[in-house]
Amino acid sequence: FTAEAYPQVHRNPAFKVPGPEDVKYFRSFLDADEVLEAPQGDDEALVSFNQDWMNKYRGQSNLVLLPKSTEKVSKIMKYCNEQKLAVVPQGGNTDLVGASVPVFDEIILSLKQMNKIRDFDPVSGAFKCDAGVVMKDAHQFLRDNDHIFPLDLPSRNACQVGGVVSTNAGGLNLLRYGSLHGNVLGLEVVLPNGEIISNIDALRKDNTGYDLKQLFIGAEGTIGVITGVSILAAAKPKAFNNVFIGLESFDVVQTLFVKAKKELSEILSAFEFMDRGSIKCTIEYLKDMPFLLKNQHNFYVLIETSGSNQAHDSEKLTTFIQNALDEKLISEAKVSDNIDEYNTIWTWRKSVPPACNSYGGMYKYDMSLKLKDLYSVSEAVTKRLDAAGLIGDAPKPIVASVGYGHVGDGNIHLNIAVREFTKEIEGLLEPFVYEYIQSKKGSISAEHGVGFHKHGHLHYCRSEIEIRFMKEIKKHYDPNFILNPYKYV
Ligand code: 2HG
Numbered sequence: 026f027t028a029e030a031y032p033q034v035h036r037n038p039a040f041k042v043p044g045p046e047d048v049k050y051f052r053s054f055l056d057a058d059e060v061l062e063a064p065q066g067d068d069e070a071l072v073s074f075n076q077d078w079m080n081k082y083r084g085q086s087n088l089v090l091l092p093k094s095t096e097k098v099s100k101i102m103k104y105c106n107e108q109k110l111a112v113v114p115q116g117g118n119t120d121l122v123g124a125s126v127p128v129f130d131e132i133i134l135s136l137k138q139m140n141k142i143r144d145f146d147p148v149s150g151a152f153k154c155d156a157g158v159v160m161k162d163a164h165q166f167l168r169d170n171d172h173i174f175p176l177d178l179p180s181r182n183a184c185q186v187g188g189v190v191s192t193n194a195g196g197l198n199l200l201r202y203g204s205l206h207g208n209v210l211g212l213e214v215v216l217p218n219g220e221i222i223s224n225i226d227a228l229r230k231d232n233t234g235y236d237l238k239q240l241f242i243g244a245e246g247t248i249g250v251i252t253g254v255s256i257l258a259a260a261k262p263k264a265f266n267n268v269f270i271g272l273e274s275f276d277v278v279q280t281l282f283v284k285a286k287k288e289l290s291e292i293l294s295a296f297e298f299m300d301r302g303s304i305k306c307t308i309e310y311l312k313d314m315p316f317l318l319k320n321q322h323n324f325y326v327l328i329e330t331s332g333s334n335q336a337h338d339s340e341k342l343t344t345f346i347q348n349a350l351d352e353k354l355i356s357e358a359k360v361s362d363n364i365d366e367y368n369t370i371w372t373w374r375k376s377v378p379p380a381c382n383s384y385g386g387m388y389k390y391d392m393s394l395k396l397k398d399l400y401s402v403s404e405a406v407t408k409r410l411d412a413a414g415l416i417g418d419a420p421k422p423i424v425a426s427v428g429y430g431h432v433g434d435g436n437i438h439l440n441i442a443v444r445e446f447t448k449e450i451e452g453l454l455e456p457f458v459y460e461y462i463q464s465k466k467g468s469i470s471a472e473h474g475v476g477f478h479k480h481g482h483l484h485y486c487r488s489e490i491e492i493r494f495m496k497e498i499k500k501h502y503d504p505n506f507i508l509n510p511y512k513y514v
């Protein structure tokens with residue numbers, strides 16, 4: 026666990042190095058399949074737990090614990106706290122800021138074997154499950170019960186409900202269903218000292234005292250380990266429609282958004298945008314799939330509607346699109362005619378992140394800005410990288426600098442798709458990106474969180490007093506700082 030990989034941080038010497046006596050203790054109450062140890066000298070054995078999916082962050086843990094019950098999580102945490110063993114909780118490890126992998130030799134606490142659906146009330150819509158339930162399974166279960174999980178993400182096949190809540194992920198339908206701070210009804214959490222705090226049976230309304238669960242939503246496992254979630258599922262819409270649109274300026278994207286809110290109103294459920302570069306990379310990535318539109322455009326918008334009446338919704342959407350074409354707001358549009366086309370349209374949006382990652386790696390930023398400024402950060406960064414002569418065909422290191430995201434939420438994702446990570450690119454990006462966001466009073470983390478990547482950068486959008494409060498909260502819950510160290514505050 027040398028610090029070569031991360032020269033900016035040092036291993037906290039207060040933490041014990043996990044040893045054979047610790048493993049022996051864990052094995053005394055965990056089953057054989059709840060303990061994974063890397064054989065001596067084998068750096069690759071636990072790589073899928075140590076490394077993130079972008080291959081950007083890699084820890085050197087030799088021990089993964091995969092408990093199957095909350096009681097076992099509690100026992101693990103109590104011991105780790107007493108022994109000062111650092112722990113990184115991990116869900117599906119689809120995180121984007123290095124929050125879910127160790128930095129040094131922290132024990133990995135995987136929730137993946139806590140994967141049971143606990144309860145569903147079809148009258149209220151309250152859905153309760155273990156933290157390790159994979160999001161696609163939650164979607165499937167709820168669909169079978171005529172409901173939907175109120176959140177969807179491109180990583181739905183791997184991400185877990187507990188991880189999603191822990192990172193307060195936003196996703197593709199936040200515009201419609203709101204954030205997890207509103208949808209989560211209750212949580213079961215194991216604190217660093219092993220205590221279990223639970224309001225998982227909470228009802229929809231509950232004003233009795235501080236709403237403690239909110240602190241764990243988005244805390245990235247730094248003050249407790251979420252083991253169970255109760256969330257409000259929405260009734261499944263009967264009709265889903267979408268359209269992929271080509272248009273020419275970000276000003277028009279905004280005009281179209283205002284028009285969509287007015288004219289599609291209650292059935293509008295997503296409003297996503299992609300720039301020309303995002304689609305260029307995605308066309309290369311999805312090479313066997315014919316693109317939806319005939320011509321190239323500066324911007325692309327995906328609008329989704331979901332409602333209760335197919336004929337009514339379709340008519341509303343096609344009228345809206347026809348008007349926008351007649352008014353020359355938009356240049357071209359492909360409305361889905363059936364479920365396959367609907368899925369294909371979403372594939373073009375959901376494939377943008379893996380497309381950007383497919384050339385070798387990517388630098389990524391996830392920011393909130395006022396809508397009028399949203400795309401300007403992408404333009405400013407692209408201009409800067411271009412002026413340094415770094416973007417273009419190989420051997421230049423940068424393939425493209427692209428912007429896309431959730432217009433409805435004022436959230437842009439900036440991905441710099443690279444053939445290799447270099448210090449020069451990094452130096453051009455940071456602190457420039459953060460200073461730019463600060464100057465526009467935006468947020469340096471809209472929905473991906475802080476993790477290792479933005480650790481130490483909160484001051485770009487949080488005041489001194491806010492950061493002091495956060496540090497006090499951390500110290501209060503986790504006085505030995507054993508939970509997910511080197512991240513967050
Ligand atoms: C999305 O909106 C996700 O597709 C991932 O938030 C974005 O990978 C990204 O930057």
Ligand code: ZN
Pocket residue numbers: 195196430431438472
């Ligand atoms: Zn996103």
